[in-house]
Amino acid sequence: MDEIEAFLVREARLIDEHRYDEWMELWEDDLVYWVPCNEDEIDPGRHVSLIYDGREGLTERVWRLKGKQAHAQRPKSKLQRVVTNVVLERDEGDEVVVSSAFVLGEVRNAVQTVYLGRNVHTLIRRGGGLRMKQKKVMLLNNDAPIGNLTFLL
Amino acid sequence: MIKDLPGRTNGANPVTSLVRPGRVHGDIYTKAEIFEQELEKIFHASWLYVGHQSEVPEPGDFVLRTMGRQPVILVRGKDGVVRVLMNRCRHRGALVCEVERGNEQHFRCWYHGWTYENTGKLTHVPEEGGYPSDFPFDQYGLSQPPAVDDYRGFVFASLRAGVKPLREHIGLAAKMIDLMIDASPRGEIFLDMGCNKTTYGGNWKLVGMDGYHPNYLHVSVMIARAKREAAASGKPDAEFMNSTSWSDASSSVTRDLGNGHSMLDLMEHRLSTVDSYLTGLKKLEGGPAYVDAMFAAYGPERGRTLLAMAGDPHVGLFPNVQLINSHVRIVNPIAVDKTEIMMFPVRLGGAGDAINDNRLRKHEGFYGPAASGSPDDAEIFERTQRGLQVQINPWIELSRGMHREYVDTDGSIVGKITDEVPQRAQMKRWLELMSSDG
Numbered sequence: 295m296d297e298i299e300a301f302l303v304r305e306a307r308l309i310d311e312h313r314y315d316e317w318m319e320l321w322e323d324d325l326v327y328w329v330p331c332n333e334d335e336i337d338p339g340r341h342v343s344l345i346y347d348g349r350e351g352l353t354e355r356v357w358r359l360k361g362k363q364a365h366a367q368r369p370k371s372k373l374q375r376v377v378t379n380v381v382l383e384r385d386e387g388d389e390v391v392v393s394s395a396f397v398l399g400e401v402r403n404a405v406q407t408v409y410l411g412r413n414v415h416t417l418i419r420r421g422g423g424l425r426m427k428q429k430k431v432m433l434l435n436n437d438a439p440i441g442n443l444t445f446l447l
Numbered sequence: 448m449i450k451d452l453p454g455r456t457n458g459a460n461p462v463t464s465l466v467r468p469g470r471v472h473g474d475i476y477t478k479a480e481i482f483e484q485e486l487e488k489i490f491h492a493s494w495l496y497v498g499h500q501s502e503v504p505e506p507g508d509f510v511l512r513t514m515g516r517q518p519v520i521l522v523r524g525k526d527g528v529v530r531v532l533m534n535r536c537r538h539r540g541a542l543v544c545e546v547e548r549g550n551e552q553h554f555r556c557w558y559h560g561w562t563y564e565n566t567g568k569l570t571h572v573p574e575e576g577g578y579p580s581d582f583p584f585d586q587y588g589l590s591q592p593p594a595v596d597d598y599r600g601f602v603f604a605s606l607r608a609g610v611k612p613l614r615e616h617i618g619l620a621a622k623m624i625d626l627m628i629d630a631s632p633r634g635e636i637f638l639d640m641g642c643n644k645t646t647y648g649g650n651w652k653l654v655g656m657d658g659y660h661p662n663y664l665h666v667s668v669m670i671a672r673a674k675r676e677a678a679a680s681g682k683p684d685a686e687f688m689n690s691t692s693w694s695d696a697s698s699s700v701t702r703d704l705g706n707g708h709s710m711l712d713l714m715e716h717r718l719s720t721v722d723s724y725l726t727g728l729k730k731l732e733g734g735p736a737y738v739d740a741m742f743a744a745y746g747p748e749r750g751r752t753l754l755a756m757a758g759d760p761h762v763g764l765f766p767n768v769q770l771i772n773s774h775v776r777i778v779n780p781i782a783v784d785k786t787e788i789m790m791f792p793v794r795l796g797g798a799g800d801a802i803n804d805n806r807l808r809k810h811e812g813f814y815g816p817a818a819s820g821s822p823d824d825a826e827i828f829e830r831t832q833r834g835l836q837v838q839i840n841p842w843i844e845l846s847r848g849m850h851r852e853y854v855d856t857d858g859s860i861v862g863k864i865t866d867e868v869p870q871r872a873q874m875k876r877w878l879e880l881m882s883s884d885g
Contacts, residue, residue, distance in 0.1 A: 329817060332641045339804050342641040342792050344817045351812060354671045358819060363667035366822035437547070439646040439787045442825060443817040 298392050299380050301424045302415065306375040306396070309446040314356045317446070322418055326428040327352050329447055334412075334432040344436065344443065359446070366444040372401040373445055383414070389427070390417045400445065407441065410434040466878045469846030469871070473835040476650040476843075482783035489766050489880045490515030492607040494616045496768035496777060497521050499638040499791070500529050500600040507550040507565050513779055514592070514606055520544050520554070521602060524566035529597070531604045532567045533590040543589065554589070563589050599628055600636070601768075601775075619704040619859055623760035627770050627793065630758030632740035635796030638775060640807060643790040643815035649828035651780035652877070654788065656763050656869035658701055658711045659847065661693040664827055668819050692716060693864060701848075701868035703860035707765025707876025709869035712861075714756060721755040728754070733799020740797055758795060758806075763869070765876045773806040774814060784832050788821075790814055845870045 301320075308317040329345040330336050338346050347355060358364040379395035391414065398409040416428035431447045433440075462484065465472035475481055495514050498521040502510050509522035511534065518534040520543075534542050536556035543554040543563060553570070555562045562571035567589040572578070593608035598621060603613050610616065617624070628636050662669070673687035680687075691697055698715035717724070728734045742750040763769040769776040779787040792810045794803050813820035835843075848866025855861050862868035 331643055331815070336641070339800065339807075340640060342643055342790075342807060342815070343811055344643065344815055346808060346811050350675070351808075354675070355819070357671065357674075358667050361667055364819075364823070365664065366826040368826075437644075439644040439789075440816040441646050441648075442822050444822045447817070 295380075295382060297424065298382065298390065298417065301417065302377050302380060302392070302394055302413075305415075305426070306377045310373040310375055312359070312370060312373075312446075314360055314446075318353075318356055320426050321349075321352070322420075322425045322427045323349060325349055325352065325426065326430075328428065329431045329433065330436060332437050334436070344433075344440075345431075345447070355446075359444075364444065366442050369402065371442075371445040374399045377413075388419050390419065390424070391415070392417065398447075402442070411436075462881045463878065466874050467842075469849050470842045470844055471874055473838070473841045473843055475877075476652060476832065477783060477835050479783045482650075482780070484881060485780065485877075486515045488883060489877070490780065491517065492605070492883075493766070493880060494594070494603045494605045494610055494613060495766070496764065497531055497602045497604050499636075499775065500597065500602060501637040501639055502548075502791075503529060504639075505550065507552055508548075509544065509551060509565070510548045511544060511546075512777075514604065515780070517606065518542060519592070519604070520589075522565050525552070525564065526566060528566070529602060530567060531592050531595050531602065532563075533592070535590065536561050537569065537587045537589065538572075567591060598624060599634075616706055617764065618706055618708065619857060620706075620708040620710075620762055620764050623704070623710055623762040624770060626753065626756045626760040627758045627775075629745065629753050630756065631795040631797050632737070632744040633797040634744075636758075637794040637796060638791040640792045640794055643774075643792075644787065645790070645816040645821060645825065646781070646785065646787045647825035647828050648784055649786060649825070649832035650783060651766075651778050651786040652873065653828040653831055654769075654778055654786065654824070655873055656701070656709050656711050656761065656769075657867075658693060658699065658864035658869075659867070660824075660827075664823055665820055668813065671819070695863050695865055697864045699864040701862045701864055701866050702855075703868050703872035703875075704762070705858065705872075707873055708763065709872040710760060710762035711864060711869070713759070713761055714752070717755040717757070718752065721751060724757070725754060728802070731799070731805055732801035734802065737798045737802055758793065763873075765873060772814070773810050786828075790821075845874065 305320055327345060327347040329343060331342050331344045359367055376397045377394050381393045383393050384391040393412060393414045395412050400407045411431060411433040414430045415426060417424045418427050465475050497512050498510055503521060503523040506523050506525045506527055509520050512519050512521055520532045520534050522532060523529050534544055536543050538561045539558055541556050541558045543556045551565055553562050553564060560573040564570050569584055569587045572584060592604040592606050594605040594610050596603055596613035598613060598617055601624060628634055673684050676687040677684040699711060699713045702710045702712045704710060725738060729738060741754050745753055759772045760770050767778045774790045774792045777789040781787055792807055812818055815821055845867045848862040848868060852860050852862040852866060852868055860868055
């Protein structure tokens with residue numbers, strides 16, 4: 295459990311600090327980065343998501359964020375996440391499902407926005423470490439009009 | 448320096464002085480008093496899109512919407528009729544429906560218990576003896592807009608009576624709406640896949656049809672697409688950088704369809720690339736069956752056009768609805784500098800799951816608050832809103848292509864894809880409504 299919590303804290307820190315390449319290294323090849331829209335429990339084949347990235351989509355997302363023409367991240371959001379309420383939902387040895395709660399503060403153009411929500415990480419044990427296979431981010435306000443959400447969640 | 452134009456709003460009739468041929472004054476995007484007039488003269492007085500019938504398929508199904516500032520319920524009554532009901536109790540004015548969507552036999556005001564059928568009829572008033580026996584309860588159903596109609600399932604309403612018939616209001620844009628609906632071989636679309644809701648700190652008029660910006664604002668998306676296609680083919684990226692689609696060299700055009708409606712007409716371009724598009728489409732599971740069904744339903748020529756357009760008319764109907772790519776978009780004005788957008792991905796009846804999945808994933812990639820396209824648009828609208836605070840040279844230039852636009856045989860005004868024909872169309876209708884009495 296300590297190992298898992300440390301992983302979640304490190305992941306949060308990497309995205310807070312826009313350390314994209316290091317964050318990408320946390321992922322398995324076959325990945326799903328998912329932010330449901332309107333409700334937490336939806337069928338992504340029949341209901342729109344805010345983000346439903348596989349490897350290709352996420353690689354492109356990060357490539358854009360690293361460049362200078364992702365205008366909604368010029369200037370970049372300043373981010374601080376607090377990750378807590380970590381619960382081990384399932385432990386099948388090689389595959390671990392863990393849920394956590396987060397508070398995410400964002401400051402951009404002198405405006406502070408606070409997001410809250412819950413993550414469910416599906417983690418794979420590999421070579422003595424953990425890698426992300428799926429990250430599902432359930433924003434508390436996913437049924438409300440949302441502004442610029444182009445930083446990583 | 449232009450000397451004959453006013454620098455700021457003044458005079459007895461400020462609005463008409465703010466729109467000139469090829470330019471508009473920045474005040475129309477920044478002044479709260481003008482925004483208030485827009486609500487009264489445009490949003491509370493002309494046809495607005497409210498929702499699609501497929502959002503309320505069963506009797507009792509409802510969704511909440513807002514017309515300007517006025518809350519309404521789009522509901523299918525127990526009689527199967529889709530209505531727009533004003534969400535306000537006829538007694539003391541509280542909302543009678545407080546959840547965003549659902550299914551109800553009745554709407555009840557929980558203040559004093561007045562209860563209405565899902566048709567709007569008043570059916571129960573607690574302690575009825577407090578009113579004389581001849582009190583006309585039958586006239587106390589939920590109010591309805593004086594004009595409500597639909598075009599092939601797209602429900603519109605006007606809060607003012609005396610507007611021209613809906614079909615006349617939609618005019619030339621009807622054929623464009625058809626392009627979206629008839630991307631289904633059954634002519635059947637469903638707005639039942641949820642809704643991206645976004646907001647930006649800018650005026651509602653900023654979100655329109657603009658064919659001049661993609662090469663600049665969205666260049667990163669274009670480079671990414673080229674890299675993807677290059678990687679798939681093993682050829683260099685540069686071979687796939689196609690910036691001509693959004694340049695004056697493009698066969699695509701802008702069109703003013705009248706009544707404030709306008710579009711980016713991509714048909715020629717899409718037809719020129721339809722073969723490679725269909726090759727890709729047929730690789731999807733259910734793709735060949737869908738293509739066959741389209742030709743069977745619409746014949747070779749129309750079928751080809753509809754397939755090429757892929758359900759994307761890229762049309763905006765003044766003032767609050769746009770049909771872009773695979774979604775229907777509602778524009779809600781909140782304040783002079785705040786707008787909310789709702790985007791409903793469209794599911795095509797008679798197309799396989801893989802095709803609809805693919806459309807949904809592409810939508811999510813570009814549209815919505817966390818995607819690669821819409822947020823950059825929103826960012827530029829916010830920068831525009833801030834920039835417009837500058838009052839030196841306060842006029843916005845919308846003249847691009849005025850010298851080369853022409854009237855097509857159907858009466859629409861046509862310009863190059865980069866021309867500001869749509870912006871002028873929007874402002875023409877805006878001025879017409881804003882200049883009206885009352």
